[in-house]
Amino acid sequence: MSQACGHDRLTFESSTFLQHTDYARPNEQARQTAATVDSRTQTTKHIAGAFCAPLILPGDDLAEDPEYPAQSLKEWLDDEDRNEVQPARKTLYVVPPPTLDSSASFIAPWSQPDSKYDSGPTGMEPPNVNDIGDYLRAFYHGLPVKVLPSSTLRLATWDGNKSKTPRFVGLQTASECIRIRTRASKDHVFARQLNLDDLLDVAISILPQDAFALLMLVPYDIYESPEDDFACGRAYGGSRVAVISTARYHPGLDAHMGVPRVHGWPASHCVDYLEACCAEADGDAPPAKKKKKTAGGNSRDTGDSPLHAAVAAHKALPSLEDAPSQEALSALWLGRACRTSSHELGHCVGIDHCVYYACVMQGTSSLKEDARQPPFLCPVDLAKVLRATGSSREELYRALLAFCEKHSDGHLFVAFKAWLEAQL
Template sequence: MSMEVVPLQPPKCRHSSLSVTSSAHAAEVRYRRPTASQRAAAATLNGWRKKGTKLSDYSSTYPAPLVLPDDDLAVDPEYPPQSVRQWLEEEDRNEVTPKKNVVYVAVPPETEKDNDFIRIWTQPQLEGTEQAINMPSVQDLVDYLTAFYHGITVRLLPPPRLRFQSWNDGTGRTSKRTAKAKSAAPRQIGLDTAKGRFPIRTRASKDRLYERQFNLDDLLDAAIGILPDDAYALLLVVDHDLYEDEDDVFVCGRAYGGSRVAVVSTARYNPLLDGVQGVEREHAWPASHCEAYFQDCCDAAEPQQSAKKKVKAREAEPDRLEEGAETPLRAAVTAYTALPSLSSRPSVAALSSLWLNRVCRTGSHELAHCLGIDHCVYYACIMQGSSSIREDARQPPYLCPIDMAKLVRATGTDEWERYRALLGVCEKRCETHGFAAFGAWITARLAVAGGTNSV
């Protein structure tokens, strides 16, 4: 069964007012953000803030989590925070050492012609008129991660390349069996590696956007099995759709932090699926902080809310940034809106870069779990949990001050050199919305810092 693409609507919003606090829905689900004093203490190595120290206002650079209806923090508003001190004391956290200091990225496993049915499973089941777009380049992902994890070596996993095969085929040549397997949809295929063949379970996709899905836990187990001796971590990239347990519709990635492995799927980030999945490009980060968008999301989720309750919610006006305010968030939105709209006839190149940007953000997130960094509840941050593909698009690519402190400690990098490395990557893709916005955010962040080494 194929699904028809829902046309994306042309842009209508100017994002004139940006909210730097959580939505009104946050109070309704009883999400209580740590106070400014608690956030300042959480960023220190000893877990306390020196009495009398002036609190910095980071709101125009690091806004509060959105907490829109059905967001991860709206579903689990009491998720425990992880301070720098708690991170340091985490028993399962692995240190980067001189002997284990390389992050490897594995190119999506290839599929030979005799098992072409496995490759076909990477193609979304859509009926539409949009032109096919290029899958993200893994080398481009490596370049981005090299800057994001400045201080750690990031490189491609060396040959031989991983390969998907029919599980019972030791040679890769089972033409009759393969023909039957295609129609029978095998429940298990094999992942061939230099260290042997690993079984990977498959199942039919619940929402039928893809024909078959691979089991995430099996892929993670395989990643553990091929982890190089000098690896700090391994990120396995796959082009197939994934599931983790029978209740899942899909998952985009996961990390076994203690085992130092992560898997990320490119499948659901394909922009051609945005209409079907309800991903709104116009209000992706940084425009996700648009105040009008906040209100629309909250109103749409609670249509039965009483008029009195609605008025009361709107009286609690959030802090906002009006047009003209020179801040990192506003700079990011200005750069984002200066480019041609992604909602109305975007170019193939723009969509391809959008796809890459999404995979870069998820790859960054999952590898941070390998460093022991947990989900963030303090700020809008790349380390926030995500409960949907829609929420994923709304989250920022940067680390908040607390998670930045963890990264700097783990990698031994200099925060400002790291920003400059990321800026170099973003400037090479300044025609791309996500990269252009992040580059503008970094530039403004460096300007706000004024060359100092304090956050």
């Protein structure tokens, strides 16, 4: 589907592929109860169309793992392993991409995709660490956010090996050099990848005493297990550290990776797009399953919901397919990094993957699904974050609104701004 799609029909429900899965969404009463500590407590009334059902498209995380357990607010509060924000341990730290030692200049090209897979224009700016810090300052409003100096980490050779395909490189901190495994990219999109587990170990080693959590940004492709093609990020929630890679979010890779631009959130809720995705998979889909009807869905196309406001704002911007500007693509890249950063830090707050709504805390099985998911927290996970940060819904939304207003080149941020304004 192209920009010519008018996104004229929107849905707040899951796609028809739901009938081929075992996923059963908690009903409206269960969702309301999940967002409260006491089931007798009156929940906040949400505008129709503000929060939608998970899309459940072929290959999506909940389609593949439909019985993933739900985590209510009460279950989150009762979790004995959850780290709590404390007065002496409440700062979120963001670590910039590592610099390169003069002996390790051969590593620099590893952050660039192979030209045969890169269909984007030159001149795109990768996500700026200070912009990501500002976004997290808004998203976790109430917690201080500090961006560490660019000199915090430095990539170097390991044991003096200057081969262009070393098995190991070193990551130098203020006190030690830690070995990082590398390997050739299995799909050849990038020359080499860094091991995610090793990077998380480095994050643990540099966690400041006053940190609630620490997020490390890397511009290189990463992998977690031998079976992976790549990974985009991971959190060790109990250890309060997370690592994300911005490499695969490079907009020049969208065509190769099948990432939807025009139908990224919020236009991912376009009925025509969902029908096309399901039609493509019809031949391989298992038989439809009998399901109980879930209660409380807003399936009507009201035309005046926060979702409609977000889609209208998205449509009003120039096409992301027909010669998009460098600024628009740079903002698209930043938006993807911001969304994943907020998600991974959510795990450090103790939040599990969401099964209640289309939500930033949903699990993600692909870059396609990642692009289709919203940047905001659903009512259940918002309640958890507000408890952790001590902020209010309005304060958090207004902080995010101020950030979005400063980034008017980005389709995601412009759509998010319209959604936030409709909510407020």
